Amino acid sequence: xxxxxxxxxxxxxxxxxxxxxxxxxxxxxxxxxxxxxxxxxxxxxxxxxxxxxxxxxxxxxxxxxxxxxxxxxxxxxxxxxxxxxxxxxxxxxxxxxxxxxxxxxxxxxxxxxxxxxxxxxxxxxxxxxxx
Numbered sequence: 081x082x083x084x085x086x087x088x089x090x091x092x093x094x095x096x097x098x099x100x101x102x103x104x105x106x107x108x109x110x111x112x113x114x115x116x117x118x119x120x121x122x123x124x125x126x127x128x129x130x131x132x133x134x135x136x137x138x139x140x141x142x143x144x145x146x147x148x149x150x151x152x153x154x155x156x157x158x159x160x161x162x163x164x165x166x167x168x169x170x171x172x173x174x175x176x177x178x179x180x181x182x183x184x185x186x187x188x189x190x191x192x193x194x195x196x197x198x199x200x201x202x203x204x205x206x207x208x209x210x211x
Contacts (some may be wrong), residue, residue: 112136140204151182163206
């Protein structure tokens with residue numbers, strides 16, 4: 081499970097990865113009881129989030145291919161959610177400025193037009209009918 085929250089510097093998202101065994105994942109999908117995931121509850125409490133405000137919205141399955149480059153990680157995601165499939169090319173770096181510069185150069189060198197898009201969570205919410 082990946083929990084995403086705004087990054088403290090307002091640059092991107094902070095990702096927390098919480099391992100789930102198969103039974104915990106199935107229980108979460110079946111019941112929507114996010115509070116049953118103890119590691120997530122501990123993480124949220126450590127950041128002063130209210131557990132009572134959590135609710136299960138659904139799931140996203142992402143198949144990922146990664147290529148490590150000198151200035152970051154080039155990622156190709158194929159995501160499936162809410163009867164929707166999409167594909168996304170990302171470039172993950174330590175700094176936004178360097179990532180923007182290198183990603184633009186990469187797109188240009190392969191003649192790939194840049195197409196700004198909502199992030200995966202926003203696309204998921206729109207597909208589910210949330211605004």
